[in-house]
Amino acid sequence: MTLVSTEPQRDVFFVSNSVDELGGVTSWSHQMARLLTGRGHRVHVVGITPSDVVQELGEVAYPMTTLYAGQPPRPGRAREASMREQAVRLTALFRAARPGAVVIVTQVWAMEWVAQADTRGLTVIGMSHESFEYSKASSRFQRVRKYYQDVDRMLALTREDADLWIGQGMNNASFMPNPLPFMPDVPSPRTEKAVVSIGRLHDQKGIDMLLDTWAEVAPRHPDWRLRIYGSGEDEEILKKQCTALGLDNSVDWMGRTSDVAGALRGGSVFVQSSRGEGFPLALMEAMATAVPCAAFDCAPGVHEIVHDGEDGLLATLGNTGELARRLDTLMSDKELRDGMGDRARINIQRYTTTEIVNRWEDLFSFLER
Known part of the structure; x- marks a missing residue:
């Protein structure tokens, strides 16, 4: 039985690098999209580019949009122009939302496009789906600090990671663990070696x-x-x-x-x-x-x-x-x-x-x- 929430029904956008790329962020995004849809929220999953390696999603009960038909231009004027063009598309999606809408950016690269869109009146949440230390060893670290600095909430996955981000001046940091992907009725008998x-x-x-x-x-x-x-x-x-x-x-x-x-x-x-x-x-x-x-x-x-x-x-x-x-x-x-x-x-x-x-x-x- 689907449990409809007593919370206000909202429009919720999940914005990721791709809507169907292989990996845990995609699995998480669609699990949360299904769960929130089941609670009566209106969900839209948005990707920036198409995937090279596609994850099988099965039937989905919510719309999905991919901004680019291929890869965006290389950094430069053409890239900047294309980003402005796609930000207009994002703005149109966001403007059609009901009051109280939420934009959840699951990967910081996608935030570069969201940052150029009009998000006035919307709650914007930026997420890092990796540990602080793993992010720090990558180019994503500086992008998180730049693009998530002014969102309504920057979410890490654990309190320990959130505290480390706060130590970097991200005073909007908090944490949210992943939900259990499934709970099988039949556990492993643990008989096979x-x-x-x-x-x-x-x-x-x-x-x-x-x-x-x-x-x-x-x-x-x-x-x-x-x-x-x-x-x-x-x-x-x-x-x-x-x-x-x-x-x-x-x-x-x-x-x-x-x-x-x-x-x-x-x-x-x-x-x-x-x-x-x-x-x-x-x-x-x-x-x-x-x-x-x-x-x-x-x-x-x-x-x-x-x-x-x-x-x-x-x-x-x-x-x-x-x-x-x-x-x-x-x-x-x-x-x-x-x-x-x-x-x-x-x-x-x-x-x-x-x-x-x-x-x-x-x-x-x-x-x-």
Whole structure:
């Protein structure tokens, strides 16, 4: 049954780099769009450019708009002229909204276009879906400071990250965790001797470090397999690394999957080897499926989701030997992983969709005052 909110029904715009690119921000945007639509709000998802690698969205119950038919011109006068032109389109969308409308900019690159549009009378929220430290190591850091400085609220994913942004002079910073992506009725039985990884085959996800980790673990557990779900630009070089490490007989390259819950139910341990994250959905999905996690503690969102030693095990970022020991601990002790998996499924429910959507609606009302 759909629960209609007692909050005012609003027009809500989600503005991202693309409406359907592969990645967690897109998944989050459409999950929130569905949830807010279910509460009676009128949602519109806007992207700046089309995607090179498209995520399957299925049917959507709200409009989607992409500003450019291709990529915008290179920086220069032509780029500036095109941005002004597309800002006019954004302004037209925003002007058609009812009073109390909210613009949620999910990625700071997209904010460069929103900043040129007329947002008078609208609440504008800018988001960073990565940790403060990971952002600081990229070009996005200065763009956040520039383009989110004057929005109504700049949202990080954890209180720890918000405090760090405040320390940079972003006094409008606060935080909002991600909602639980799903809560499967049937958890993993944790009977298969399989460790599961789910994520893009991209440097950020650290699959190269995972293979180095597995090279230490696999000889001690010859009856276990590592299943790597995902695709990406690093696939060829990672498979070569796998072969060079002598791991071809214990690693399964599963490709992309549209059945994340099914993939997780087929595993007894989940591993995340990322160099950087925000509030990782994959960890939440694994815990909801009652699969205990071993992960690099690469962001505040990771140690907020996983209670180290209670419902999962964390290792120092980049220390593959330590991550190997965490995996070995879970793989060697069925009673331990069963206990951690059961506690993970219970603990992760503090991020239910109802709780998080209520927090969003409370924020809308607070910022409208």
